[in-house]
Amino acid sequence: MSGPLDGLKVIELAGLGPAPYACMLLADLGADVLRLERGDPDADAVTTHDLLNRSRDSVALDLKSDAGRELVLDLCEQAHVLIEAFRPGVTERLGLGPDQVLARNPSLVYGRMTGFGQEGVLAQSAGHDINYIAISGALWPIGRSGERPVPPLNFVGDFGGGAMFLALGVLAGVLWARQSGEGQVVDAAMVDGSASLLAMTHSLIDAGVWHEERGANILDSGAPFYEVYETSDHGYVAVGAIEESFYRQLLDGLGLGDAELPAQMDRKAWPEMKARFARIFAERTRDEWTSTFEGTDACVTPVLAPREAAHHRYNVDREVFDTSGAVQPRPAPRFSRTPGSVRQPPTRAGSGTRAGLLRWGVSEDRLAALRESGAFGRST
Secondary structure (H helix, E strand, C coil): CCCCCCEEEEEECCCCCCHHHHHHHHCCCCCCCEECCCCCCCCCCCCCCCCHHHEEEEEECCCCHHHHHHHHHHHHCCEEEEEECCCCCCCHHHCCHHHHHHCCCEEEEEEEEEECCCCCCCCCCCHHHHHHHHHHHCCEEECCCCCCCCCCCCCHHHHHHHHHEEEEEHHHHHHHHHHHHCEEEEEEEEHHHHCCCCCCHHHHHHCCCCCCCCCCCCCCCCCCEEEEEEEECCEEEEEEECHHHHHHHHHHHCCCCCCCCCCCCCCCHHHHHHHHHHHHHHCCCHHHHHHHHHHCCCHHHHHHHHHHHHCCCCHHHHHCCCCCCEEECCCCCCCCCCCCCCCCCCCCCCCCCCHHHHHCCCCHHHHHHHHHHHCCCCCC
């Protein structure tokens, strides 16, 4: 059940959204992650619905208690990484800030996940994914011409610009610590990460080939060959035929291979071509179009709902999802020698208190003393 991160020890001060997802990624790939949170130290290991908390033990802990705080500092002496997602200054007030932790373990990587970062005029402001990507410029381009920007769920800020950059940052920090013996703070902000995701967009703007007008560009629903079209059964197909050869195959599948048409990159003709494509796609069902384009490079695929995707034959063949119990995506990416795995399902808060702490070397006597001192909080 090991993975490429086997041997990496991570302390997670439980938070919401991107930090748990980053810790899930690390745990799926073999890291030994202890999730410290408010919970019941006597809770049964009943499976819960929160997949972001899978692959690791949940330890009940009151971070405001002296004994709880001291336990965290002791655990940090053997950890490689600590991850927290509180507002700036909270862990410092708890006595668990970078200065206190790095004093106990100078080689530890201290990962911090926030929306606006640790510094700046908005650092203490509340926000969510939509706010962070609004500030970074990532929300503005998403949407159709003449319409307001569309929130892309919480993929761009929380998970793409947040969790992924946090995981990348702490692993880079671990590599440096192993080389130098020096730990450091990783300040992962969703504004920073989502701004980084715009690197190609800024390049295209600088080159003069991307207009800040929404829905007027190749990748933002402006182009007829990069669009979602409705089918006769109220399903949808996604079209991404950017390259000229792919575009020709798209036209052939639509029955337009021999028609006299404007040049593919004639932007003035795009609205007319989109309308024409829409009329043709509306004549047949989603599955009929899927069959038509199967085996071609026209870049036409059915648009699947999340649960439908789990049972699509491609995803079943590649085993993208585990559907044996709760439907969930399997660990990614894949490794030829050290594959990751879902090490355990998510369980009730606190249910891994004894097992997790024993695995990290906390003795039975100290467990009893911690319970007596109230470090675990109150059992429910």
